Amino acid sequence: MNIQELSQWTDEQVFAKTGKHLDTLQKRILEGTFRRQKYPLIASHNNPYKQDYIKEQGAKLWKLLSEVFEEEGIKQSNVHSILENKAPSTIYNFGNSSPIVSSNINSHINICPEKTQSSEDIEKRSPSPQNKNQSPIIDLTEAPEIEYDIDRPSDIYTIKKWLENKTKLITIYGLSEMGKTALSLKLISEIKEQFDYIIYRSFNYKKRTFETLKTEIKQILGQEKTGTKLIEYLQSLRCLLIFDNLENIFKIGELSGEYLTEYKDYSNFFKQIANNNHQSCVILISWEQPKEGTTTGGLSLHLTGLNEEAKEILRKKGLKDEEKWTELITLYQGHPTWLNNIADTINDYYNGKVSLFLSEHSEVFLDDLETIITPHFDRLSELEKKALNWLANQNEPINIIPREFLAAIKSLIRRGLVEKNNSHFILNPVFKAYCRVGNCSD
DSSP states (O other), rough: OHHHHHHHHHHHHHHHHHHOOOHHHHHHHHHHHHHHHHHHHHHSSSHHHHHHHHHHHHHHHHHHHHHHHTTTTTTTTTHHHHHHHSSSEEETTTTTTTTOOSSSSTTTOSSSSSOOOOHHHHHHSOOOOOTTTTEEEEEEETTTSSSSOOHHHHHHHHHHHHHHHHEEEEEOOOOOSHHHHHHHHHHHHHGGGGOOOOEEETTTOOOOOOHHHHHHHHHHHSOOOOOOOOOHHHOOOOOOOOEEOOOBBSSSSSSOOOOGGGGHHHHHHHHHHHHHHOOOOEEEEEESSOGGGGTTTTTEOOOOOSSGHHHHHHTTTBBBBGGGHHHHHHTTTTTTHHHHHHHHHHHHHSSBBHHHHHOOSSSSOGGGHHHHHHHHHHHOHHHHHHHHHHHHHHOOBBBBOOGHHHHHHHHHHHSSSSEEEEEEEEEEEHHHHHIIITTTTO
């Protein structure tokens, strides 16, 4: 269900309960929130309303929805996930482009319109979809609406080659809102015929224990037989499993990649996927690189900013001074969401003139980016925060790391906040600006 459909469905539920439809501003706040926009950005798209007024109307809207759906505590941070869970779920079969809608939103989804697959059905399926008339079954019920449609041809090519070489465990990691999920969904559209099943699951809305997820996937693949291990299904079927927002099952306040106690079984499963004999593939998507991403049989792609492709973002925003776009893209490292936010600022306060903005901000101007950056900082261990602050205050590139910071720097590299370039350790410039205004101080 896309943003417009979810908004329309919500409006219908409000009307059924209150006899009144949502007004235009309420719909814009709701749809902006579905797109992960904060109040300042929503306000900038809805002149002449100011941020405080938008926030006030948003609070009233969340209260209304809490009453309509009899769900306490609906707010901007959770409204999308709550409404999505309550709305009818949809499974898209890309093979015939026909959606299959589950009639019971609280039950496990039956991907077959008439009956659950039996073990005989599984056996009849080719180990890989050689039968061109056999459409793959694709479950994207938890996939989000993607706001930016930006091509990343080289990254798509890289992952395709890994799949051709039968890579079993692939990790796509990088900063939040960099485009990792969009890349994986674009990939699905291009390689779907290589698989019997493609299943996307996100840890953004609910954290499943491995036992829960294993049971769910086995039910999708066919009737569960007692004693059958998930790896056996992955050996007999060619499956692509995509697990997104993996950072949500990692510990906060410790070095990267440490699993919360109740999710440690995932580590063993990912190692099993990387090292055992089967014909399937698991793709992990995370803010930070899982330690299993570098095990035997596993490959990792660190997704970084856009280059020439980023100009399309600025073009759609209608920015001026195209000869200065490369400088702006470099300053904000081609991060699509950062560029979108800064482009809005340039339109609102600099009449769309990039040259005027850069004349006043030759270094990183954070603006609303702090709300995107802070969640990364909040996940860090105390040692990482100290190392980050130390790096932020260095005036020259660093090629030797003090022993006390070595483990922290290694962890920060796995988080994508620090990178090693020609034997020098370089702190992400936007995070450097974030620290220099006092956010990283003890």
